[in-house]
Amino acid sequence: MAIKDFSTIDELREAFPSSFLANGTVDLTARREIRTLPSDMTVAGHLILDNCDNLIETPENLSVTGWMCAATCHSLEKINKARVGRNMHITNCPRLHVLSPALSVGGCIINYCSSLSELPKFHVDRNIDVSYCPEIQVLPWNDVRGYFSAVGCTGLKELPAPFSVAGQLDISGTRGLELRSDVSSPLILARNCEALEISDGSLLRRLGGNIDLDGSEYTILTPDSMPQAFSP
Structure with missing residues (x-):
């Protein structure tokens, strides 16, 4: 079959009948057409689009x-625009470079784009x-209800102000970020970071042992003293 734009579900089902599973899942893995x-498009189960090499965008609505x-x-x-009940x-x-602001998802995992x-x-x-x-520079969320991870986001310039994460916050492998006192998380992982700044010693005191700076080069900035630099 040649590469095609599918305009109706019936047309899609006719082309790939085995992709429509009894539990409501639509598995279009490796459908390069x-x-x-x-x-x-409405999917009662899960939607799998892995290895669809010629797919240029997901369906509207x-x-x-x-x-x-x-x-x-x-x-x-x-x-x-999409509503996804789970992740x-x-x-x-x-090539992914556009996400609709009208997305609503249970969880968001976007890696290696x-x-x-x-x-x-x-x-x-x-x-x-x-x-x-690595090209993401700014994060739009101030309040995350679960965990947040931006590992290896080397282009990220700053964290939102304020930034509250209900679960673990992982910024390992980033460059030049500042951990301010208005960053809140029960556990912060900041391993192997370059030029990390911790702007207030109170953040470290508040976290106690719940921050991991293993392998990072970082500077603690305090209002009443010279910056204290640390390196692995």
Whole structure:
């Protein structure tokens, strides 16, 4: 089959009948014939788009009751408006550069997307993981209800102010970030960071042993003394 734009669910089901599973899941893994999918698509289970090499965008007004994943979709450029009940997991999509601000997801996992530089403030119920997206510079969320991870986000310039994370906060492998006193998390991982600044000694006192700076070079800035530099 040639590469095609699918405009209706019936057309999609006719082309790939085995992809529509009895539990409501739609598994389109490695369907390289798909360039676009029908708007207003509703999936009662999970939606799997892994290795859809020619898919350029997700459907507009997509609704997925379970989770959605799109891994190694080399042509994927845009995630359109969608409601995903559980995790939206996007991995290794090197051309992805647009996310709709009208997204609403249970959890957000976007990893190894090298062209993604901007994140709109869309709704996320729980965890957020944007690790290994080196072009991201700014984070739009001030309040995260689960864990937050930005491991290896070397382009990230600063953390939101204020920044409250209900679970673990992991900024390992970043460069030049500042951990301010208005950053709140029960456990902070900041391993192997370069030029990390900790702007207030009270943050370290508040966290006690619940911060891991292993392998990091960092400076503690205090209002009444010279900066104290530490290196691994």
